[in-house]
Amino acid sequence: MKDNKNLLEIKNLSIHYVTEDGTVRAVEDMCLEIGSGETLGLVGETGAGKTTTALGIMQLIPNPPGKLVNGEILFEGEDLLKKTQAELRKIRGNKISMIFQDPMTSLNPVMTVGEQIAEVVKLHQKVNATEAIERAKLMLEKVGIPGGRVKDYPHQFSGGMRQRVVIAIALACNPTLLIADEPTTALDVTIQAQVLDLMKNLKDEFNTSMIMITHDLGVVAEVCDKVAIMYAGNVIEYTDVKRLYTSPKHPYTVGLFGSIPDIKEDEDRLKPIKGLMPDPTNIPSGCPFHPRCPKAMGICSQQKPKNIEIETGHFVKCLLYENPK
Amino acid sequence: MQERLLEVRNLKKHFSTKKGMLHAVDGVNFFINKGETLGLVGESGCGKSTTGRVVLRLLEATEGEIIFEGKDILQYNKQQQREMRKEMQIVFQDPFASLNPRMTISEIIAEPLVVNKVFSSKVDMQKRVKELMETVGLAERLINAYPHELDGGRRQRIGIARALALKPKFIVQDEPVSALDVSIQAQILNLMADLQDEFGLTYLFISHDLSVVKHVSDRIAVMYLGKIVELSDYSSMFNNPLHPYTQALLSAIPIPRIDIKRERIILEGDVPSPINPPEGCRFYGRCRYRQDICKNKTPELKDMGNDKYVACHFTNNLKPATV
Ligand SMILES: Nc1ncnc2c1ncn2[C@@H]1O[C@H](COP(=O)(O)OP(=O)(O)OP(=O)(O)O)[C@@H](O)[C@H]1O
Ligand SMILES: Nc1ncnc2c1ncn2[C@@H]1O[C@H](COP(=O)(O)OP(=O)(O)OP(=O)(O)O)[C@@H](O)[C@H]1O
Ligand code: SF4
Ligand SMILES: [Mg+2]
Ligand SMILES: [Mg+2]
Numbered sequence: 001m002k003d004n005k006n007l008l009e010i011k012n013l014s015i016h017y018v019t020e021d022g023t024v025r026a027v028e029d030m031c032l033e034i035g036s037g038e039t040l041g042l043v044g045e046t047g048a049g050k051t052t053t054a055l056g057i058m059q060l061i062p063n064p065p066g067k068l069v070n071g072e073i074l075f076e077g078e079d080l081l082k083k084t085q086a087e088l089r090k091i092r093g094n095k096i097s098m099i100f101q102d103p104m105t106s107l108n109p110v111m112t113v114g115e116q117i118a119e120v121v122k123l124h125q126k127v128n129a130t131e132a133i134e135r136a137k138l139m140l141e142k143v144g145i146p147g148g149r150v151k152d153y154p155h156q157f158s159g160g161m162r163q164r165v166v167i168a169i170a171l172a173c174n175p176t177l178l179i180a181d182e183p184t185t186a187l188d189v190t191i192q193a194q195v196l197d198l199m200k201n202l203k204d205e206f207n208t209s210m211i212m213i214t215h216d217l218g219v220v221a222e223v224c225d226k227v228a229i230m231y232a233g234n235v236i237e238y239t240d241v242k243r244l245y246t247s248p249k250h251p252y253t254v255g256l257f258g259s260i261p262d263i264k265e266d267e268d269r270l271k272p273i274k275g276l277m278p279d280p281t282n283i284p285s286g287c288p289f290h291p292r293c294p295k296a297m298g299i300c301s302q303q304k305p306k307n308i309e310i311e312t313g314h315f316v317k318c319l320l321y322e323n324p325k
Numbered sequence: 326m327q328e329r330l331l332e333v334r335n336l337k338k339h340f341s342t343k344k345g346m347l348h349a350v351d352g353v354n355f356f357i358n359k360g361e362t363l364g365l366v367g368e369s370g371c372g373k374s375t376t377g378r379v380v381l382r383l384l385e386a387t388e389g390e391i392i393f394e395g396k397d398i399l400q401y402n403k404q405q406q407r408e409m410r411k412e413m414q415i416v417f418q419d420p421f422a423s424l425n426p427r428m429t430i431s432e433i434i435a436e437p438l439v440v441n442k443v444f445s446s447k448v449d450m451q452k453r454v455k456e457l458m459e460t461v462g463l464a465e466r467l468i469n470a471y472p473h474e475l476d477g478g479r480r481q482r483i484g485i486a487r488a489l490a491l492k493p494k495f496i497v498q499d500e501p502v503s504a505l506d507v508s509i510q511a512q513i514l515n516l517m518a519d520l521q522d523e524f525g526l527t528y529l530f531i532s533h534d535l536s537v538v539k540h541v542s543d544r545i546a547v548m549y550l551g552k553i554v555e556l557s558d559y560s561s562m563f564n565n566p567l568h569p570y571t572q573a574l575l576s577a578i579p580i581p582r583i584d585i586k587r588e589r590i591i592l593e594g595d596v597p598s599p600i601n602p603p604e605g606c607r608f609y610g611r612c613r614y615r616q617d618i619c620k621n622k623t624p625e626l627k628d629m630g631n632d633k634y635v636a637c638h639f640t641n642n643l644k645p646a647t648v
Binding site: 045046158159160161188189190191192193194196197215216217218219220221222241242245246255256257258259260261262263264266267268269270271272273274276277 | 514539576583584
């Protein structure tokens with residue numbers, strides 16, 4: 001993919017949580033990149049490591065139990081791991097902002113939504129209180145909420161409106177990178193459509209790059225340019241949206257598509273992936289997917305698949321695609 | 326002619342709240358044929374779960390009739406109600422919250438058998454429990470495990486086994502797979518389809534996930550703010566939605582394909598409050614086609630032929646709003 005214009009480059013990132021029950025390898029040897037204005041979808045089921053990846057980029061992994069054990073996170077060419085706390089604070093919310101997985105808890109119930117947006121604006125831009133509130137009004141209007149409601153409290157809004165307020169806060173500082181962790185999962189479809197539409201428009205308007213974390217392949221098809229599919233801490237397939245949807249290569253990706261009912265076809269039965277998610281502290285040897293994989297070979301339980309670029313810009317971690325010789 | 330197992334007529338459930346009367350279910354009509362699945366979809370708070378619960382008399386209806394096998398179950402006395410409970414069961418969304426954490430798997434599955442004194446011998450009952458576990462794909466070694474030791478998919482299997490224990494004819498499935506990961510969701514959906522075939526079960530399948538509902542249902546009812554706005558067989562629902570709300574709802578589903586480009590109808594505004602709703606169409610405030618009459622007169626669910634029912638004043642004659 002366009003390598004010289006990368007806004008964010010994640011190289012060989014590994015993040016572990018050390019718990020009483022053992023070590024959780026939440027992110028293993030991850031390599032991803034995002035160009036400016038690009039949207040990357042990060043997809044996976046519960047516990048795959050999506051939120052951990054996002055917190056890793058933000059340098060907000062709780063330590064202990066979490067620890068970034070290896071890798072680099074280059075943002076605008078500079079390694080975030082080498083930044084001081086003060087430098088990181090400037091980057092967070094200024095250049096990189098995040099919409100957290102549980103939007104309802106990320107709003108302060110005793111502050112008006114206007115104050116909450118203005119607070120972000122003031123923190124990152126040299127404006128006075130009146131200007132900040134004006135800017136808050138503008139942001140509210142951008143997300144489709146009348147500016148006159150700046151003095152309302154979160155509980156006075158519906159779920160979909162609150163989520164739009166959260167987006168307004170995340171975008172108030174005009175970030176270069178927005179990380180959105182399941183921003184629409186809790187919303188009804190018609191409200192989800194409103195919010196996704198809004199995010200697409202704002203992204204185009206400000207040329208924001210985005211990481212969209214979701215478990216919904218429909219949402220990815222709707223808004224993303226590239227996709228990374230995660231399973232048990234590993235990005236097992238990573239390519240552009242077109243290739244992922246037209247020729248998925250990893251058996252897990254294929255299994256995911258088989259598990260969702262296709263709304264455009266009539267099918268009697270779904271083709272689920274057999275078995276269950278592995279225990280996070282006891283990931284299977286070799287390929288972590290091998291106990292559930294319909295294509296598993298003898299070697300799959302012994303050898304860890306490498307990240308193979310099967311064609312330019314299409315990466316797969318599966319032994320089926322590793323050259324036998 | 327197919328045999329009707331259940332018919333619901335003008336069903337209402339109102340809750341009195343501090344702010345006024347909440348019309349959770351407000352005059353709902355539908356029927357379900359033997360062996361079929363009726364999907365019930367709609368957005369959060371539109372009254373799906375309340376409908377399911379009222380139909381099973383887990384909540385008392387405010388008004389209406391619930392005809393099960395030809396008899397109005399709202400007229401049943403206590404004894405008849407107990408008998409009815411065996412025929413009509415429910416599977417809940419949150420498998421964790423709905424299972425008693427202090428009971429083992431076998432105790433949970435056996436509970437309805439104990440309460441209804443189905444078996445006089447413990448051995449027979451254990452046999453039935455094991456049979457049920459096998460039916461839903463739970464390994465026998467889990468018989469003495471506790472719910473917290475199991476993952477969501479297995480917990481949902483327990484809920485299903487318990488619902489099947491008394492050999493019901495009818496099961497309300499209230500978002501049975503919504504809490505599960507997609508790969509596990511597919512396993513449970515397949516299981517439910519198998520059970521339906523094997524035991525000739527009839528389902529009311531409640532969900533907000535339209536792809537799932539389309540997959541499992543023979544016919545689908547779309548609810549909006551306590552009322553059914555459209556009801557038809559699944560293919561006509563998806564290929565030819567007539568109600569403006571159904572049209573918007575279907576257009577909003579994110580489809581996991583990139584070869585399909587659709588015109589998306591973005592609805593303005595939010596769902597209004599169900600408390601003391603005014604006369605007129607409930608969808609009025611968000612409808613692209615609203616006219617004056619819509620504000621003043623509540624549209625009835627009209628028979629459009631071919632078993633399709635729509636509640637809109639301008640079905641097949643929608644013109645851009647003038648008000
Ligand atoms: N603070 C923590 N302490 C210990 N383990 C953790 C912690 N946070 C996450 N984990 C574990 O790390 C793994 C990855 O978790 P993560 O939250 O990143 O998953 P996710 O893909 O975001 O899942 P979901 O879809 O449920 O949000 C899981 O096994 C999780 O249990
Ligand atoms: N016991 C109750 N007392 C008061 N109001 C109630 C009660 N139960 C439900 N309601 C209200 O009735 C309406 C319908 O609720 P219901 O749970 O049936 O919706 P639903 O369609 O199942 O929504 P969801 O998709 O969120 O599960 C809502 O406005 C809800 O707040
Ligand atoms: S490496 Fe083996 S087990 Fe893993 S996905 Fe590929 S074929 Fe399946
Ligand atoms: Mg997460
Ligand atoms: Mg419900």
